[in-house]
Amino acid sequence: MGAKSEKWMLMVTARTPTNIAVIKYWGKRDEKLILPINDSISVTLDPNHLCTTTTVSVSPSFVEDRMWLNGKEISLQGGRFQSCLREIRARANDVEDKKKGIKIKKEDWQKLHLHIASYNNFPTAAGLASSAAGLACLVFSLAKLMNLKEDNSQLSAIARQGSGSACRSLYGGFVKWIMGKEENGSDSLAVQLADEKHWDDLVIIIAVVCARQKETSSTSGMRDTVETSALIQHRAKEVVPKRIIEMENAIQNHDFPSFARLACTDSNQFHAVCLDTHPPIFYMNDTSHRIISCVEKWNRAEGTPQVAYTFDAGPNAVMIARNRKTAALLLQRLLYNFPPQPGTDLDSYVIGDKSILEDAGVKHMKGVEALAPPPETKDNIVGEKSKGDVSYFICTRPGGGPVVLSDETHALLDPITGLPN
């Protein structure tokens, strides 16, 4: 153990992105190991706008494993946390910090306790895959702390056991979760298809939609779908494998029309099998439907897709625009159709990359009110504009994978007490 009695503490802080699936994961073949019934593909979101930061620390003075999420202590007793902690401890190695005079032997990790603090730079409850980023960040930061030799793909198989889609947050850019064949799940892991610079035209706008009803958790939802849907196996076995190949090609070739078609149809099919579940699961609401109609109408009017949309297990829309110019036009349309409630500040209604808002030429709330109806709606009866159906928009883009934050000012735990700052 360390030279300076029992007072030493070692800390690592890391940042991990969220991701949004464009070919969806829905349904497990093994509930415990979290093995999916089909491959999935995701886009990693820029961690500047959506990420989890986690500090993990170890000290002989800690009497038990403890964790804080957004400053509030949470239980680590859940099977999923325990799986990740067990798998990581089993792979821990000797660690030496010469500057601090600390030496931890491989076998010591089984006895040493951990303090973990995690923080999302976006609302946890907004249904933006916070558990994916969170579990990925936990696994990544612990792997650094315990000096694991495994690469990110091997780490992804550990994160997968915490939260399925977490495995796709171990890489930036475009990521495939290979379902694997092994019963023990060793080959069910994430690989990077292309990094975030490969297709850097893309701009992402997220509409955080107000929900009236509590949603079905994705864990119980996908279990119900596998048990009761008459369509899910056909989707997993016949439909998705072809789409995976097509989506990989679309990404490789920067083929936006194919990318958009596949992303939209696969999102809709995921929600279709939710509806085919007994009892049926509804994640999208009327606002989600209106966002889809708005995008579909525009894509149709342009003759070729300008924007792809995808919805996870909630009503929020993630829209991927083919480039900055398109993103600005999209934001105009969204603000026109989904204005905020009176008294809302534009600065808090459109967050993230504000330069898209500048490109859209909207400088203040009066600018939103002055927006002209988009040309494609002119001939049609325009759907009612109802204020406040969207909570806010986040402008972002594809982004990079996990990183260690070596600057200690980012740490979420106090280096003396080991408690949240």
Add this chain to the structure above:
Amino acid sequence: MGAKSEKWMLMVTARTPTNIAVIKYWGKRDEKLILPINDSISVTLDPNHLCTTTTVSVSPSFVEDRMWLNGKEISLQGGRFQSCLREIRARANDVEDKKKGIKIKKEDWQKLHLHIASYNNFPTAAGLASSAAGLACLVFSLAKLMNLKEDNSQLSAIARQGSGSACRSLYGGFVKWIMGKEENGSDSLAVQLADEKHWDDLVIIIAVVCARQKETSSTSGMRDTVETSALIQHRAKEVVPKRIIEMENAIQNHDFPSFARLACTDSNQFHAVCLDTHPPIFYMNDTSHRIISCVEKWNRAEGTPQVAYTFDAGPNAVMIARNRKTAALLLQRLLYNFPPQPGTDLDSYVIGDKSILEDAGVKHMKGVEALAPPPETKDNIVGEKSKGDVSYFICTRPGGGPVVLSDETHALLDPITGLPN
């Protein structure tokens, strides 16, 4: 021709019910002949509450075929009307009315013109299968006028060419539309599985739901689904055939739990393939979803289904309660969760068979406000009650098939002028 120069007129008035599918028809294999990709099964609704009345008349003084719907003249030029008229004229026979001294020869029908007036005893725009009842009534009444020898099943194959689901309105009770195999459609027709007395415990409550957006027509909707859904063929070939057999058994054996499970899952699967269409089709809205949640929660709490629900190409819910007692409890729940807008008269908010309202113990609007929350919602966070999401409720039951109304006071055309009354 008739003895009394050119002034004679012959008239038939008939009444035909609407029907609601419990195993859904969605998708054609032949657009022109209207041949479906799977069998379907429906329940005929009591014509006292929902029906079309049609008067057809013939006179040598008529110079062209004309039709009025709810008092307003409409075009008969559509291919579907023309198909029906052509098919019926081809099967016309000699007609003699000795009392009036009229004799029409078989071959005369090709030259004689028709006046047709049709009236729905429910709002046409409410999305309650008005075209099904309308086309069925047109075919049935013309068949009587022209003395066709075909039985109702053979007539259903003609009505089918006007509007697919119209073929199921040629019978009361429980009806199966057999998809058939012939290319010319001759074996794609309706048969009665059981008449309306076979299972007369059932009570039906329809929620006419307010819609904010214009809906996709079912004709173009099902064409898009067949062209773009990756799930529809699996549904038609693998899922529906089994459900048809199970539903026939459930009806034969008065097996309400199976009936409810099949009706609900098949309605949801129909909406699932709509969502799997590109661009996606949404017929249900948030109010529809809340009605489903309300019924599912209750069914679950009771341990066995009390109520089945089914939704056609629109947001309206058709709920089938296992008996009168259940229907009264259902109506209480519906009025509790979906109260009318202030100032609405209870008498116009619950129409049809008012005795269900009496059984529910609700006598006036104050009684609606005084309803206690259903026991199954007590532990849960109750969804927001928002007034006016439902336009009105119709209480009805399974009903009989088409009938000729011999009492001339029911005629919709003036016996002298041949114009609408």
